[in-house]
């Protein structure tokens with residue numbers, strides 16, 4: 104093997120190991136969320152849509168795409184360019200591929216990391232960041248977001264950290280080690296202690312039959328969304344915080360004051376797959392699945408880190424509408440199962 108081939112394999116292994124590490128931490132990655140890439144000459148290897156970073160060392164989750172083509176498109180201002188996969192197969196490049204091509208660094212990691220996200224959903228973000236950084240206002244993931252990142256990089260070409268409002272963070276480095284070091288420093292300065300959990304007021308056994316066919320979601324953090332009155336209030340008013348949250352869980356939460364209200368809504372034809380009963384619990388249908396559960400847990404983790412009384416920035420009605428009528432997202436949801 105020549106030196107270039109050796110370096111190429113080392114980079115692939117290094118990035119794969121980094122992805123598996125961050126992918127195993129639910130405070131960093133939720134299900135199929137987040138993505139990573141590395142560049143090798145005119146090729147960029149990027150995570151395939153719908154695959155899980157946690158699987159990086161167990162299965163092939165990366166797709167090679169034509170980087171020269173993307174860079175030519177970007178230079179011409181075309182941020183709607185469709186990435187050209189350089190391999191046959193069923194996997195499609197991540198819908199956030201342009202974001203990776205825009206970053207000049209060899210290795211790029213994009214995460215919806217809870218400790219960062221908890222700050223990005225509030226106005227007035229500042230950060231003693233460990234590397235040059237810039238801030239991008241909320242835009243729909245895809246070409247609109249790529250356009251905003253391109254503008255940010257024109258203003259600050261040396262940025263290695265890009266904070267995406269209500270969305271996540273992008274980190275670029277010469278290698279996976281540098282990217283992970285920046286991530287660790289960021290987490291250390293942004294970490295917030297979650298609020299202490301509230302105990303259930305009474306056993307919720309009486310609600311179990313009334314909630315059929317939904318059953319209690321088996322996650323103590325998620326249950327806090329119904330049990331803690333402060334979180335329940337946020338849930339009703341500040342549900343639509345992040346694009347993945349809305350895509351996976353819908354534009355609104357179905358909230359009820361008691362199980363009888365849920366039954367009445369069901370008798371009237373409502374068919375929610377997820378329901379929140381104040382002071383009682385959070386219930387979901389049997390097909391709710393791991394990907395949605397991971398999103399809901401992320402929502403709890405973000406809310407539990409908010410200072411009491413802090414106003415959050417929620418997505419507007421037009422932002423919700425554009426998110427939910429999106430074919431690429433439907434494909435991603437289907438892949439996530």
Ligand SMILES: [Zn+2]
Nearest residue numbers: 137199270271
């Ligand atoms: Zn993202």
